[in-house]
Amino acid sequence: MIGRKINLQDAILAQVDMPYAFSQSSLNGFYSCPAKWALSRTNEYRSSPDTSHLRLGIMVHNTIDKHFKMFSGSADPEVLRRMIQNLFDSEWRTSGVYELESKYKKCVKSFIDFEIFRQAHWKEYKPTQTEYRFKYELDGFKYSGIVDLWGEEDSIMIDWKTSKDTKLNVSHLRQAEIYRRSKPNVKTVIFVCLGSGSILTAPAMPPTWLTEQTQVFADAIKSGVFERKRQWCRSCEEVWACEFNDVYLWGDHPW
Numbered sequence: 001m002i003g004r005k006i007n008l009q010d011a012i013l014a015q016v017d018m019p020y021a022f023s024q025s026s027l028n029g030f031y032s033c034p035a036k037w038a039l040s041r042t043n044e045y046r047s048s049p050d051t052s053h054l055r056l057g058i059m060v061h062n063t064i065d066k067h068f069k070m071f072s073g074s075a076d077p078e079v080l081r082r083m084i085q086n087l088f089d090s091e092w093r094t095s096g097v098y099e100l101e102s103k104y105k106k107c108v109k110s111f112i113d114f115e116i117f118r119q120a121h122w123k124e125y126k127p128t129q130t131e132y133r134f135k136y137e138l139d140g141f142k143y144s145g146i147v148d149l150w151g152e153e154d155s156i157m158i159d160w161k162t163s164k165d166t167k168l169n170v171s172h173l174r175q176a177e178i179y180r181r182s183k184p185n186v187k188t189v190i191f192v193c194l195g196s197g198s199i200l201t202a203p204a205m206p207p208t209w210l211t212e213q214t215q216v217f218a219d220a221i222k223s224g225v226f227e228r229k230r231q232w233c234r235s236c237e238e239v240w241a242c243e244f245n246d247v248y249l250w251g252d253h254p255w
């Protein structure tokens with residue numbers, strides 16, 4: 001890994017200094033490639049990656065939220081299945097991501113199966129909160145985020161993912177640690193990966209683990225040195241700035 005100095009402008013530095021609230025996406029974005037995280041805050045000339053998976057993810061999340069707003073009681077499993085399917089079908093017609101139909105169908109099937117299971121096994125089917133926003137401070141760092149579903153009676157938090165993940169990775173663990181501390185008495189944080197049908201339960205990490213992870217991020221912000229992890233370069237929006245920064249083809253030359 002090659003470290004490089006990226007000059008965050010003063011305004012950005014002020015924003016990302018300690019008043020900055022770390023989120024699971026900023027923390028995981030930093031760890032996926034520190035240089036990409038920094039360039040995304042300074043670079044105006046991005047390439048345009050395919051955003052269809054992102055749009056499908058937003059559509060699935062919005063439809064799930066709509067389901068919980070419209071229905072929060074309990075029903076015969078077949079009635080529940082039909083209700084969810086009909087809601088998704090009506091949202092799909094205007095989704096504009098028809099090329100991802102097979103992924104969409106898998107997500108809907110997984111969600112229906114999981115909800116039928118959840119209705120039969122949880123003490124309370126109705127979520128206590130959906131899409132709830134939190135902010136808190138831990139060891140001098142601020143954190144913020146949005147939890148997809150919180151069930152108080154069962155002390156379980158759910159994050160819906162449209163990914164095909166079948167195994168927990170360190171990104172899940174960071175996210176779970178941030179979420180876990182947003183409420184007292186959280187017993188379990190689970191990731192329901194609708195693209196694969198897997199349910200991943202995040203174990204609690206040692207008490208200082210999250211602070212240590214965040215400290216590395218904060219130190220990079222302070223030093224302005226960001227590693228280039230060349231793992232996801234093919235789909236990186238910052239690839240031009242990353243490869244050609246300080247190369248002057250037009251405009252002022254440095255020599």
Ligand code: SF4
Binds near residue numbers: 232233
């Ligand atoms: S091109 Fe690769 S190394 Fe450079 S910022 Fe993007 S992901 Fe990181």
